[in-house]
Amino acid sequence: MSESNSREIVVPGDLLSDSPDLRAGTGTFRENGRIYAAQIGIKNIRGNYVNVVPLAGKYLPKAGDMVIGVIIEIGPSNWLLDINCPYPAPLHVNDVPWRVDFGDTARYLNIGNSVLVKVLKVDETKRIQLTLKEQGLRKLTSGRIIEIPHSKVPRVIGKSGSMISLLKNYTNTRIFVGQNGRIWIDGEPDDIRLAVEAINMIDREAHVLGLTDRVKEFLESKKKIES
Amino acid sequence: MSNDVLSDIKRMHILTLLESGKRIDGRGFEERRKIELMPNFVPRAEGSARLRLGNTDVLAGIKMDIGTPFPDTPDTGVMTTNAELIPMASPFFESGPPRPEAIELSRVVDRGIRESQTVDMAKLCITPGEEVWVMFIDIHTLDYDGNLFDAASLAALAALKNTTVPAEKFEKGEDYPLPVEHLPISSTFVKIGDKILLDPNYEEEQVANARLTITFDENGDLRAMQKGIGGGFTKEEIFYMMDVARRTSRELMQELF
Amino acid sequence: MGGHSDIVLIDENGLRLDGRKADELRPIKIEAGVLKRADGSAYVEWGNNIVLAAVYGPREAHPRHVQDSNKAIVQAKYNMAAFSVGERKRPGPDRRSVEISKIISEALEAVTMTELFPRATIDVYMEVLQANAGTRCAAITAASVAMADAGIPMRGLVTGCAAGKAGDKVILDLGQEEDNFGQADVPLAIVPRTGEVVLLQMDGHLTQEEFEEAFRLATEAALNVVYPLQVEALKRRYAASTEEIENGITNGLANPVPHEESAEEIVDEVTHAEEGVALEDMDASGEEAGQ
Numbered sequence: 001m002s003e004s005n006s007r008e009i010v011v012p013g014d015l016l017s018d019s020p021d022l023r024a025g026t027g028t029f030r031e032n033g034r035i036y037a038a039q040i041g042i043k044n045i046r047g048n049y050v051n052v053v054p055l056a057g058k059y060l061p062k063a064g065d066m067v068i069g070v071i072i073e074i075g076p077s078n079w080l081l082d083i084n085c086p087y088p089a090p091l092h093v094n095d096v097p098w099r100v101d102f103g104d105t106a107r108y109l110n111i112g113n114s115v116l117v118k119v120l121k122v123d124e125t126k127r128i129q130l131t132l133k134e135q136g137l138r139k140l141t142s143g144r145i146i147e148i149p150h151s152k153v154p155r156v157i158g159k160s161g162s163m164i165s166l167l168k169n170y171t172n173t174r175i176f177v178g179q180n181g182r183i184w185i186d187g188e189p190d191d192i193r194l195a196v197e198a199i200n201m202i203d204r205e206a207h208v209l210g211l212t213d214r215v216k217e218f219l220e221s222k223k224k225i226e227s
Numbered sequence: 228m229s230n231d232v233l234s235d236i237k238r239m240h241i242l243t244l245l246e247s248g249k250r251i252d253g254r255g256f257e258e259r260r261k262i263e264l265m266p267n268f269v270p271r272a273e274g275s276a277r278l279r280l281g282n283t284d285v286l287a288g289i290k291m292d293i294g295t296p297f298p299d300t301p302d303t304g305v306m307t308t309n310a311e312l313i314p315m316a317s318p319f320f321e322s323g324p325p326r327p328e329a330i331e332l333s334r335v336v337d338r339g340i341r342e343s344q345t346v347d348m349a350k351l352c353i354t355p356g357e358e359v360w361v362m363f364i365d366i367h368t369l370d371y372d373g374n375l376f377d378a379a380s381l382a383a384l385a386a387l388k389n390t391t392v393p394a395e396k397f398e399k400g401e402d403y404p405l406p407v408e409h410l411p412i413s414s415t416f417v418k419i420g421d422k423i424l425l426d427p428n429y430e431e432e433q434v435a436n437a438r439l440t441i442t443f444d445e446n447g448d449l450r451a452m453q454k455g456i457g458g459g460f461t462k463e464e465i466f467y468m469m470d471v472a473r474r475t476s477r478e479l480m481q482e483l484f
Numbered sequence: 485m486g487g488h489s490d491i492v493l494i495d496e497n498g499l500r501l502d503g504r505k506a507d508e509l510r511p512i513k514i515e516a517g518v519l520k521r522a523d524g525s526a527y528v529e530w531g532n533n534i535v536l537a538a539v540y541g542p543r544e545a546h547p548r549h550v551q552d553s554n555k556a557i558v559q560a561k562y563n564m565a566a567f568s569v570g571e572r573k574r575p576g577p578d579r580r581s582v583e584i585s586k587i588i589s590e591a592l593e594a595v596t597m598t599e600l601f602p603r604a605t606i607d608v609y610m611e612v613l614q615a616n617a618g619t620r621c622a623a624i625t626a627a628s629v630a631m632a633d634a635g636i637p638m639r640g641l642v643t644g645c646a647a648g649k650a651g652d653k654v655i656l657d658l659g660q661e662e663d664n665f666g667q668a669d670v671p672l673a674i675v676p677r678t679g680e681v682v683l684l685q686m687d688g689h690l691t692q693e694e695f696e697e698a699f700r701l702a703t704e705a706a707l708n709v710v711y712p713l714q715v716e717a718l719k720r721r722y723a724a725s726t727e728e729i730e731n732g733i734t735n736g737l738a739n740p741v742p743h744e745e746s747a748e749e750i751v752d753e754v755t756h757a758e759e760g761v762a763l764e765d766m767d768a769s770g771e772e773a774g775q
Binding site: 268269270271272275282284286288289292309311313314315316317318322324363367369370371372 | 520521534538567568571576
């Protein structure tokens, strides 16, 4: 039983380890002392955990996640948001920075509006609570929003933010990457377009080595053409 | 869960691009998406074709049976068209009896085929007043990314073109190819603001104010028209669309058939 | 089952109408990820059967009263296209489709980690585009691949296969005539990892020994032939993109850039959790590890 990191794709039910020293991590389950894959993904051992990095599956919100949502329904004292996960998420008037009268909710946030929100908590029945009350959270009124698989988000951010800094500096845009795979970009139209191209490149080549350098090369070559 | 909310930012993006003469997928205003045609996809049906129009994917199947003619048309065959918007094709399609959209789609596809006499129904008569061929056109939507009217009509047409009348099975002689005499090609447009676009994808449909489907035959004559969605067209817009439809449908016909 | 006919289903050499031996499967082809809108999808050709499966979910279940506050429900719907059978079928669910949908939902639920998604539904749609006996086994085989393609957490894949009796012989994977004029049909589905049987029906007339033989034929074929095709289809779907990219890059680079990141680091980055937590722990006396 190989305990090493291959780039091998595993499917649900594949045996990952029967070693008693390893513990079952994300994307896995344990049965009779053995650890198996629960989702299609790449086997990864880190420390003494066996994980499967999933190649498919929806974004599941966790408390503390900052995400980009779209208002899909309005109630008298709350809004319902699509945050690109299995459940629509409610935002209550108590959790927004304005004093909203009962029934007056549409005046502040209407159907179709996009917002930067934070996940306050997720309970055992997966009911989600959102907030707009913290620093930096707000309604988005300009720019563009694109979507990538949520599993690629860490790649767009990069180690210690290296990739996203690269993107922001070279394209001169404001970028916010939501944990739910939605990315907001604002700036001049041409700059936004360049940033979108670079992000699409990261999405396509996420599992490849030396990506940061390649993205840098790509951005530099585009800048040269323009100047 | 049955409606899709398009974000304001996305809507603005589409509109801004249109103002500078661009569409979100880079196409020209009069450009159709790539068409991939797989005839005879269901070999055991009398005829079939799977057609991809961009990411819209539909499957048309033709079944034939023998039945009695309608009393008022004793010497013509019978044709029925049914389009299913199955939940597989979109998160916003629900199971259950056909919704108005599915019925409209069925009827528009049917009209395009029937009114253009694609199949001469008189040739489907076996014994007048007693036995005629009954032809079922069934269309299954597999993947929805806009413009089902054109995708379904083209798939149905392609399916008819490779249909074999199963005469042997019913002991009515030898099998023979279904005589397809005309080729009605449908072209669907949407109006967004004051821009007219051919072959809308899903997002363009969401933003559209109005829609018009125009069907021409191989001689450049009109066979069917259907306007959809709220909103309206000016007379000039309608004649413009007819012009584009006539031109592009001729090219399409030559390319596909 | 058991119609009357003069057809000789098995000839003097033990060969069946289509030339197969008693323990031979029809040719099977499986592809994963064939639709764009669905969260997961799969396409199966099994002999002359053609089945397409699509999965949406997990997503919130509607209407409210079907929601289970403790777990997700699995709603599988089996449907035959009007043009899929000899005589055109009227659209809409018939009783047979409703029954098949139910047993397939139950079979898939047996391996799905539904506790992870309370109040949600996992919708599985199976469309039979061309039918030629054995559609429910082809359908569940496709459905399981589609669910894996959608990233639904499961304890294993589910694989279908049928065996039965025709021409007085126990045979594997009945064809159309064998189904119409044969003596018994045993469609089943297993979880190859554990051998657990999650779908089982029998119809016709068999002695116990004959059933055991049919059971053996079907489960072995499911495990040894069909299951590897499912796995291969899934791996091919995801491997293709990663490999193409890697090849494209190494071929296209005149001067390879120095690798600042190792493969380990990349995968580390992509893993969110600092400490992995298992989705489910069957060892801890039925309790699940938190997420």
